[in-house]
Amino acid sequence: MMKAGVTLLALLLLPFCAYAHKPSDSYLTIDMRQAEISLRWDIALRDLELAMGLDTDGDRRLTWAEVKAGQQAIASYALGRLRLVARDRDCALRAGRQQLVDHSDGTYSVLSVQSDCTPAQLLALHYDLLFDIDPTHRGLLRVIGTNRSDFFVLAPEDPEVALETGAQTSRWPTFVQFAVEGVRHIWIGLDHILFLLTLLLPFAVRWPAQTAEGMRSGRLRQIVLIVTAFTVAHSVTLSVASFGLVSLPSRWVESAIAATILLSAVNNIRPFLPGPRWAIAFALGLIHGFGFASVLADLGLPTSAFIVALGGFNLGVELGQLVVVLLLVPAAAGFRRAFIYQVPAMRTASLAIAAVASVWLIERGFNLEVMPL
Helix, strand or coil: CHHHHHHHHHHHHHHHHHHCCCCCEEEEEEECCCCCCEEEEEEEHHHHHHHHCCCCCCCCCCCHHHHHHCHHHHHHHHHCCEEEEECCEECCEEEEEEEEEEECCEEEEEEEEEECCCCCCEEEEEECCCCCCCCCCEEEEEEECCCCEEEEEEECCECEEEEECCCCCCCHHHHHHHHHHHHHHHHHCHHHHHHHHHHHHHHHCCCCCCCHHHHHCCHHHHHHHHHHHHHHHHHHHHHHHHCCCCCCCHHHHHHHHHHHHHHHHHHHHCCCCCCCHHHHHHHHHHHHHHHHHCCCCCCCCCHHHHHHHHHHHHHHHHHHHHHHHHHHHHHHHHHHHCCCCCHHHHHHHHHHHHHHHHHHHHHHHHCCCCCCC
16 A cells, blocks of 8 residues: 555656756846947757757767857757847847857857847847747846846746836836746746655644644644745855855756755655754755755846845745745645544655655756656
8 A cells, every 4th residue: 555655646746857957047138338239148058959959969968069060050040039129120130159158057058149230219129939848938138238237037928028228227127027036936946845845744744642732732833943944044045156155066956956855755754864843944945045046146137136136036935935835734734634644644755755856866966867758
C-alpha cells in the first residue's frame, strides 16, 4: 500500500520535473540619447536552441562554432519578432556584431542593433520573442533617455509599450510591474512551492499522542513562525544577491534549491536536522533568495530604479507566497479533520517529494535530463 501511494504521488508530481527552472527572460536595452536609436539585446542560448535548433551535431552542447555559424539566423529570427514604430512607420533594424556574455543563469547571445529612427516624442515597441512556444517568457526592457532610465516587462498579454522620451514618468508603474512579476515567479517557481509544502506537511498530521487540544495549541503559531522565517531569509539573500554583493552561478543555486527540498522532505520521514522547524526554514530559505535574485541581478538598472524594482518584486513574492500558504493550510486542516491524513500519509508524500527533488538535483547538478517530458 505504501509503495502504491509513493508511486501515485510521484506520478502526480512528474510535471514539476519539467517546469521547475528559472523562467525564460531576455534583456533588451534601448539607448535614446543619440541621434539614432541603438539597442542591445541579450537572449539566452538555451532559448535560441529551443526555438531554432542551433545544436547541429545533436550532442546537447552548444559550441562557439555552432553559435557563430548561426549568427545570421539568430539575427533574422530575433529581429523578425521585434518592431519599433515612430510616427506611424516601422523603423528599419539592422544587426551588427554578435558576441556571447555570461549572465547569472547561463550564456547569452548579445545582438547589437541599430535603427534608422530618431528618438521621437512617442515611440512604440512591439515584442513577441518566444511567446509562441513559451508563454512564460518575459522581455525585460530598459529604456535609457537623456535624463533617466525606465523599465518595462513585456509579456504575451502585454507585448507592446508606448514610450514617452521627453517626459518624466512615475516609478509607480515599475513597482507594479515587478510586484506582478514577483507573484508570477513564486507561482511558477514550483520548487519554492514544494519546499513550502514540505515545511507545512507535518502540521496536517493527527499525531497519535496528541489530544484535540494539543493539536490546536501552538499549531498556528508554528506555521506563522515557519513562514515568517522563510520570508525573512529569502528577502535577505534576494537583496544581497540583487545588489551584486554575492554572486553565485545559477547552476549551483538551482542545485542547492533542489537539495533544500530533499533535506526537508527526508527530515519529515526521519527527523535529523537540528533545531526547531522555523530555524530550518530560515537556514534553507537563505538559498531560495539567490534563486529569486536571478530575475533582477542582470538588469543593470540605476540605483533609484533598482530599489523600486527590488521592493516591488519582493512584495510580489511575499504576496504570492501568502496565497500559496492560505491555500495549503486550510486544505491540510480539512484532511486532518476527515481522519484521512495520518503520519504514514505524510511520510509517503514526503518520500514522493524527495524522489522529485532527487531528480532535480541530478538534472541541475550534472546538466542532465533524467526525466524528459
